[in-house]
Amino acid sequence: MNPESPSYxxxxxxxxxxxxxxxxxCGLLAFWLSGSWLAGATGALIWLGFPVxxxxxxTDRSDMPTLALAFAGLLVAYRYRxxxxxLGMAALLMVxxxxxxxxxxxxxxxxxxxxxxxxxxxxxxxxxxxxxxxxSWRSASSSSSSFVARTFCCISSLTM
Amino acid sequence: MPETQPTPGxxxxxxxxxxxxxxxxxxxxxLLIAGLFAAxxxxxxxxxxxxxxxxxxxxxxxxxVEMVHLRDGVPIxxxxxxxxxxxxxxxxxxxxxxxxx
Numbered sequence: 001m002n003p004e005s006p007s008y009x010x011x012x013x014x015x016x017x018x019x020x021x022x023x024x025x026c027g028l029l030a031f032w033l034s035g036s037w038l039a040g041a042t043g044a045l046i047w048l049g050f051p052v053x054x055x056x057x058x059t060d061r062s063d064m065p066t067l068a069l070a071f072a073g074l075l076v077a078y079r080y081r082x083x084x085x086x087l088g089m090a091a092l093l094m095v096x097x098x099x100x101x102x103x104x105x106x107x108x109x110x111x112x113x114x115x116x117x118x119x120x121x122x123x124x125x126x127x128x129x130x131x132x133x134x135x136s137w138r139s140a141s142s143s144s145s146s147f148v149a150r151t152f153c154c155i156s157s158l159t160m
Numbered sequence: 161m162p163e164t165q166p167t168p169g170x171x172x173x174x175x176x177x178x179x180x181x182x183x184x185x186x187x188x189x190x191l192l193i194a195g196l197f198a199a200x201x202x203x204x205x206x207x208x209x210x211x212x213x214x215x216x217x218x219x220x221x222x223x224x225v226e227m228v229h230l231r232d233g234v235p236i237x238x239x240x241x242x243x244x245x246x247x248x249x250x251x252x253x254x255x256x257x258x259x260x261x
Contacts, residue, residue: 006228008220011258012209042191049197057201058208059215060223062254099253 011060018068019057023047025071032079062101069097074107081115222247227258 023044030036030043047053056063073093080086094108214221226246230236236246236255248255 006224007212008215008224009209010260011223011254012215014257016205016209036187038187038191042187042194045191045194045198048201049194051201054201054204058205060220060258062250065254096253099251101250101254 008060012058015056015061015064016058018065019048019053022064022068022071025068025075029075029078063103066097066101066104069093069100070104070107073097074111077111077114081111081118087111087115223250223254223258227255230255231259 026047027040027044031040034040053064070093073090076086076093077090080089090111091108094111097104097107208215226236226248229246234244234246236248237252238246240246
């Protein structure tokens with residue numbers, strides 16, 4: 001940035017690129033879930049067709065890059081949920097999202113609840129491995145809470 | 161030799177092989193409608209990105225001032241005083257990226 005003539009263009013460009021990346025991520029998720037390229041293309045275009053996306057995309061607002069980072073973390077966690085390295089990468093992306101704007105917490109909460117519902121608390125990076133933590137995670141992953149967690153994961157990934 | 165009756169499974173297979181494939185119009189129509197809305201949204205983006213003034217969506221100017229302050233070495237996350245105040249409600253990565261690190 002030139003202090004003598006500051007410009008909006010840098011962060012506007014970042015926001016535009018993040019909006020397009022989020023569109024690609026929407027298409028990728030739709031393709032993964034349906035196996036159809038047509039569904040993937042439609043999902044990507046539906047994201048770009050939202051009026052709020054059209055309004056916020058070419059501005060220097062922080063919403064689009066934050067959402068892109070959080071959504072990327074969600075996709076990595078979804079794709080590589082059986083790998084500790086994959087979950088670590090997802091956590092890194094979500095932390096970067098949090099350091100950009102402290103708002104989009106739906107993706108981390110969704111991944112956390114999804115892993116808890118599948119009784120994969122041992123794969124969560126950085127959690128204490130104590131018996132008490134194990135017991136709390138096991139109690140949180142009963143059948144009813146598993147259903148709630150899966151539902152929350154689906155809803156949050158659709159409404160982020 | 162008596163004629164054998166086809167089983168239900170055989171009937172379904174026969175219908176499936178003889179039926180004409182239907183043209184799936186709805187998915188392509190959905191793609192077209194979504195594409196139209198996306199094109200409508202994206203059409204104004206180049207002009208808005210290149211516009212040198214503050215955009216129509218609020219607070220662009222306030223963020224830019226905070227980034228200029230950060231570039232000048234002002235502690236933008238410090239508590240406000242009578243001399244200076246920066247709102248700085250966003251994370252540090254945003255300001256660092258805006259100032260070019």
